[in-house]
Structure formats: structure tokens, C-alpha cells
Amino acid sequence: MTTEIVSLVTPGADACGRLPVEHGEFVRQILDRVGDKWSLLVIANLHDGPRRYTDLQQAVTGISQRMLTLTLRQLGEDGLIARTAYAEVPPRVEYALTPLGESFLQVATSLVQWASTHHGEIREHRALALARGGHGETS
């Protein structure tokens, strides 16, 4: 829905078992999911266990109903989370991580940890780059 990949990388760029870039097609699909603004946050907030719609909305803070609903639906369609609706008087719906979702959470976690570890370096680099070419040139 969001993208329509074609080839992405040179068709002859394989022969290295380290990063199967040729599979860019589905890598991009996954990336479009993680890369979007909320998916990862929603998943992260599910690591504790099932959570309700409103509950999530507050947990993620800045998310709108629209985006929460959309993200939840996408994640559900991808099989990363499961939706359970209870036919009670006050409607209650819970979302939980599926096994697939949990396996993804681990990958996501390593990403987050990398970010935690290196964001300092990155910020330094950014500041440095900004100081140099951001306004005064090299002169």
C-alpha cells in the first residue's frame, strides 16, 4: 500500500552472505512497517502483555486515534499482534503480541539498544557537521 518495490538493488550484488541485499523487496516491506512513525512504539508498549485501545493511546502519548487504529490494523494484518474483543457492556478490546510479534520485538530491542548506545556519538557528529557546513562554510 505504501510502496511498490521493483528491484531496489543491482541484481548482481549477491555472493556475500552478510547482507542479502537482493532480498530488498521484502526487507523494504518490513522496513516500511518498523520505519513508520508508530509501529515500533506500539509493539514496544505491548511487551508487557495485552493492552487496551485507550490504554495504548495514552501509552504512546502523541498518537492520534487514526494512527493508532491504522497501526494496530497493519500490525494485525501482518500477524505481529492479535486483537481480542470482549462482548461486554463497556466494550473492551485487547491487543497482544503474537509469537511472531515477540520475535520481532527482540530485533527491535537490539535496534533500540544500538540507538541507546550510540546516540551520543551521533549527536556529536551531527553537531560537528552542523558547526562546519551548517552556516559558515569552510572559508
Next chain:
Amino acid sequence: MTTEIVSLVTPGADACGRLPVEHGEFVRQILDRVGDKWSLLVIANLHDGPRRYTDLQQAVTGISQRMLTLTLRQLGEDGLIARTAYAEVPPRVEYALTPLGESFLQVATSLVQWASTHHGEIREHRALALARGGHGETS
């Protein structure tokens, strides 16, 4: 430049060492980099060693000069890649992964591998979801 985070998640959602969601701020910054359309692909194409501008443009296939330049600059500012310009008659510029960039590549690789492993499941789920709610509802 792309986003202006504020809080992202509930300020009281810590106490769990597994996913420091409270750090969503810089996680999002990283995510905005990986999540964009090309960064990961460019980085992946650099795992081999230094590469030239035009070289990269062909390697990534669908990328435009604009996006390649932009991506390269971003990555450079973040300290993930290094730019080396040779003052030769035919101008030559090479881009290479920095140690930071290589450490990131490892994380990216695990993400790609997860994608490789589970894209099948995801596609199944998607097809299933599509078949059910895509047009006919639940009877």
C-alpha cells in the same frame, strides 16, 4: 529536520530493562534514518568497502541523485559514513563506512535476517487478513 519529537511515550513507562521506550526520542531519530527509503540500502552497499558516488547510484538501482546525495549527506552528518574527495583531474569521491556505521550495519543485518526468516509468515498473514476483511466482512 524530518521530525520534532516531544515525548512519544508515557513518562512513567520505565521500570523494565527490556525496551527503554522512554528513550523514544533518539530511537525515533535512528528510526527515521533506517526507516527512510534509502539509508539502509546505501549502507548495505558499503559493507564491501569504499564506493564512489556513481558506483553507488548504480548499485542502489532506483535511487535518484537527489536522494543519493541527501542520504549520503545525512549519513555523513550522523557519522555513519565518511566522505573522501580526491583532487584528481576526473573528480573522484569515495564513501566508506565508519566504525560507527559498521556497528550499525550489524544491527541492520539482524533486521534483514529477521525479515528474511519471517517474510513468509507475514505474507501469509497479510493474504489471510485480506481474504477475510478485505471485501466481504465476517458474513
Next chain:
DNA sequence: CGGCATCCGTCATGATACTG
């Protein structure tokens, strides 16, 4: 060759309002 600037279309995102 390598790179930047501009115009422009698209689409994801967010705000708001309404329904079951």
C-alpha cells in the same frame, strides 16, 4: 564526474467530528 537547486506530485500524518 560529483553535486546542488528548484519545481512539483504524492501520500502519510494529524485534527476534527461522528458512530456503534
Next chain:
DNA sequence: CAGTATCATGACGGATGCCG
């Protein structure tokens, strides 16, 4: 409480053309 529908916007990305 949970979710949908509509509208507006602004970021993102692509094409083109010019400069070092």
C-alpha cells in the same frame, strides 16, 4: 470505550537543469 470518516497539510521523494 472503540473505531470510522473526512479534510487539510507538510514532509518525502522524483525529474529536470545548472555548476564546480
